Amino acid sequence: MRDRTGLLFASEAFCAAFAGRDYPALEALWARRSPVACIHPGWGVLEGREAVMESWRGILGSAGNAPAVSPRDARAFLLGEAGYVTCFESFPEGFLIATNLFVREAGEWRLVHHQAGPTREQPEEDEDDPTRPRAMQ
Amino acid sequence: MRDRTGLLFASEAFCAAFAGRDYPALEALWARRSPVACIHPGWGVLEGREAVMESWRGILGSAGNAPAVSPRDARAFLLGEAGYVTCFESFPEGFLIATNLFVREAGEWRLVHHQAGPTREQPEEDEDDPTRPRAMQ
Numbered sequence: 654m655r656d657r658t659g660l661l662f663a664s665e666a667f668c669a670a671f672a673g674r675d676y677p678a679l680e681a682l683w684a685r686r687s688p689v690a691c692i693h694p695g696w697g698v699l700e701g702r703e704a705v706m707e708s709w710r711g712i713l714g715s716a717g718n719a720p721a722v723s724p725r726d727a728r729a730f731l732l733g734e735a736g737y738v739t740c741f742e743s744f745p746e747g748f749l750i751a752t753n754l755f756v757r758e759a760g761e762w763r764l765v766h767h768q769a770g771p772t773r774e775q776p777e778e779d780e781d782d783p784t785r786p787r788a789m790q
Numbered sequence: 791m792r793d794r795t796g797l798l799f800a801s802e803a804f805c806a807a808f809a810g811r812d813y814p815a816l817e818a819l820w821a822r823r824s825p826v827a828c829i830h831p832g833w834g835v836l837e838g839r840e841a842v843m844e845s846w847r848g849i850l851g852s853a854g855n856a857p858a859v860s861p862r863d864a865r866a867f868l869l870g871e872a873g874y875v876t877c878f879e880s881f882p883e884g885f886l887i888a889t890n891l892f893v894r895e896a897g898e899w900r901l902v903h904h905q906a907g908p909t910r911e912q913p914e915e916d917e918d919d920p921t922r923p924r925a926m927q
Contacts, residue, residue, distance in 0.1 A: 687867075687869055688867040688868065688869075689867075690865070690867060690874075690876055692876065692887055692889065692907075692909075694907070695908060695909060695910045696887075696909065696910070696911060697878075697887060697909055697911030697912075698863075698865065698876040698887065700865060700876075726835075728827070728835065728837060730824075730825040730826075730827060730902070730903070731825065732824055732825075732871075732872050732893050732902060733871055733872070733893075734869075734870055734871065734872075735869050735870070735871075735872035735893075737827075737891060737902075737903055739827055739829065739835040739837075739903075741834075750829055750833075750834060750835065750905075752829065752889060752891075752903065752905045754874060754889075754891065756869050756870075756872075765867070765869060765874075766867070766874055766876075766889065768887075768889045768905050768907070769907075770829075770831070770905070770906075770907025770908065771832060771907065771908065772829075772832055772833065772834055773832045773833070774833060774834030775834075
């Protein structure tokens with residue numbers, strides 16, 4: 654359970670770095686020794702740390718304002734020395750659905766892969782909230 | 791390298807079971823002991839083996855004809871006793887982009903998580919092929 658909580662914290666830290674446009678914090682969360690990749694919404698596969706980090710620098714640098722992303726309904730799945738978190742990413746425009754895959758490196762959970770894409774669903778906790786954003790199609 | 795090849799074979803077997811509407815083969819590829827989840831295109835998160843298998847029975851059972859899905863540009867990433875494969879899923883209507891996450895169980899690579907979503911990109915090997923399908927938006 655402690656490990657699943659650690660996974661959730663790591664996933665939240667990733668979203669917080671994204672929301673805060675904190676590139677150094679985001680970069681520090683990605684694995685150094687394990688092979689990394691990333692699939693942004695609508696993109697193909699970015700392979701390797703250099704390509705993935707370059708994409709994040711572009712995304713964080715190009716936004717006029719910090720994207721107010723926050724994770725919702727996060728769920729952690731432990732696979733020994735690896736683990737993954739699924740969550741909705743809540744933006745002002747709506748929701749994406751994401752997988753964050755981690756490995757343990759130097760005693761910390763570090764990201765090796767992220768995939769986010771559109772969803773027609775929304776977090777359960779928001780079902781009665783009339784102010785909730787709509788799903789991005 | 792042998793392990794990455796094994797991962798690629800497991801991912802191909804998954805696509806073949808999907809394309810062949812072979813539910814027993816597909817079911818056998820999913821992990822029994824590790825926590826499983828699945829994100830179909832546009833869906834939310836399905837959590838647990840029962841929910842994931844029910845979704846695949848529905849998908850395989852509802853298609854009028856076998857979806858002629860085939861993996862393209864598959865890439866394997868080894869994480870010790872876990873590993874993931876990214877690939878384009880080529881359908882007659884276009885491409886999806888997917889992540890297949892595996893763990894080693896009983897000496898075999900078994901699926902624990904699958905996420906697929908739309909992509910604007912296409913496999914590199916198809917760039918000069920005028921008959922290639924277009925990306926699904």
